[in-house]
Amino acid sequence: MRQNHIPTNITFHCKSKNDDLGFHTLEFGGRYIFSFRPQLFGATLFFCRFTWQGSLHPYYFDIFDFQRDDCKTCKWKISKFGGCKYRTETMLFDVCLPWNSRSQI
Numbered sequence: 001m002r003q004n005h006i007p008t009n010i011t012f013h014c015k016s017k018n019d020d021l022g023f024h025t026l027e028f029g030g031r032y033i034f035s036f037r038p039q040l041f042g043a044t045l046f047f048c049r050f051t052w053q054g055s056l057h058p059y060y061f062d063i064f065d066f067q068r069d070d071c072k073t074c075k076w077k078i079s080k081f082g083g084c085k086y087r088t089e090t091m092l093f094d095v096c097l098p099w100n101s102r103s104q105i
Contacts, residue, residue, distance in 0.1 A: 006079060010051065012050045
C-alpha cells in the first residue's frame, strides 16, 4: 500500500521485471494497494516512477525489494523526500528512504 503525502495529485507507474501495474493518479492523502507473490529465490523488486505538478523530473523509488523488506503487507507514505515504511513495532512510518539516485536508473 502506498499513500500520497505530497500536497497535490501524483502520477505513478510501478513495475517489476515480470509485472507492469500501469499508470495511476493518486490524490493527496489517497491510497493505492497492490499485491503479488515474491519469487522463490528472493529476487523480487518493484519500483515506481513518480511525478507531480511542479516536479522538475520523475522520481524513482524501490517500493518492494525482497532483500530489504521483511513485511508481508508493506505500507509506505510517499513525500517529496522519498518513502517512509510503516513498522508494526513502533506503529509509525519511521523507516524513511530517499529517492533512488538518478545515476542508478
